[in-house]
Amino acid sequence: MAEAFEPVPPGVPSLEFVVPGCAKSGSTSLCAMLALHPRVFIPGAKELWFFSMPAYRDRWGEFAAHFDHAPVGTLLGEGSTAYLGSSAGEAAARAIARHYPDCRILIVARDPLDRVLSSVREMHHSGHLFGVACAFELREALERAAHFLADALYWERSAPWRELFPPAQVHVVFFEDMCADPAGVLQGCYEHLALDPAEAPVPGAGLHLNTGETKLRDTRALRWLRRRAGQGVWLAARDDDARERWIRCLRLRRRI
Numbered sequence: 001m002a003e004a005f006e007p008v009p010p011g012v013p014s015l016e017f018v019v020p021g022c023a024k025s026g027s028t029s030l031c032a033m034l035a036l037h038p039r040v041f042i043p044g045a046k047e048l049w050f051f052s053m054p055a056y057r058d059r060w061g062e063f064a065a066h067f068d069h070a071p072v073g074t075l076l077g078e079g080s081t082a083y084l085g086s087s088a089g090e091a092a093a094r095a096i097a098r099h100y101p102d103c104r105i106l107i108v109a110r111d112p113l114d115r116v117l118s119s120v121r122e123m124h125h126s127g128h129l130f131g132v133a134c135a136f137e138l139r140e141a142l143e144r145a146a147h148f149l150a151d152a153l154y155w156e157r158s159a160p161w162r163e164l165f166p167p168a169q170v171h172v173v174f175f176e177d178m179c180a181d182p183a184g185v186l187q188g189c190y191e192h193l194a195l196d197p198a199e200a201p202v203p204g205a206g207l208h209l210n211t212g213e214t215k216l217r218d219t220r221a222l223r224w225l226r227r228r229a230g231q232g233v234w235l236a237a238r239d240d241d242a243r244e245r246w247i248r249c250l251r252l253r254r255r256i
Helices: 027-034 056-065 086-099 112-130 138-144 159-164 175-180 182-192 220-227 229-237 240-249
Strands: 017-020 075-080 104-109 170-174 216-218 253-255
Touching (some): 017 027, 027 075, 027 104
Parallel strands (some): 017 075, 017 104, 104 170
């Protein structure tokens, strides 16, 4: 059911497109590719998650500030993985449909199994920053984080967007196609946004960001140190760069 139109406050910029994508599906790479076009502006701080916040109406000024440096005449867009997940994703879709009914939607999908495995790698890589220790065994890791599997249900996750926006405004991009033919995928995206692809440089095959090859995993020894009261406090007190250098020097974090 269509949302009742609600204009944004004066001074809040228009939003021409949104890239909702499940985590580890390639939305970061797609946003970087889209930004190659001189008539596209995406804030440097990807993952605004603005429209998934319950009280977003009280923070319009923060949203507008992300686009302060956008050149006049550019299409404004943003990408947030929270926009394609459960209740937060539905809330974001409804909010954007309410304020920007003409917005174009670019949904990114990936082979479900590859996406799940990539999510587990990411949890190993950065989970310690949030106090999360991802299980070493895959089965146990998925039992502890059931949303890894749920997030791969693209048809279900994308339902709010497909229901609230006309089919002509929704364009689906596949991660595997981005890897095999980035120029072709980008041309399709630009055409969906009514932009001339010839105005943008052709993306190189190497424009693939946040790749699995860059991810590291704690060794069991490092997990033990993090749990120890004295050593854990000492590690947490170190400068981020210094701590990572020390850990890598002792090979306490390794490639996954």
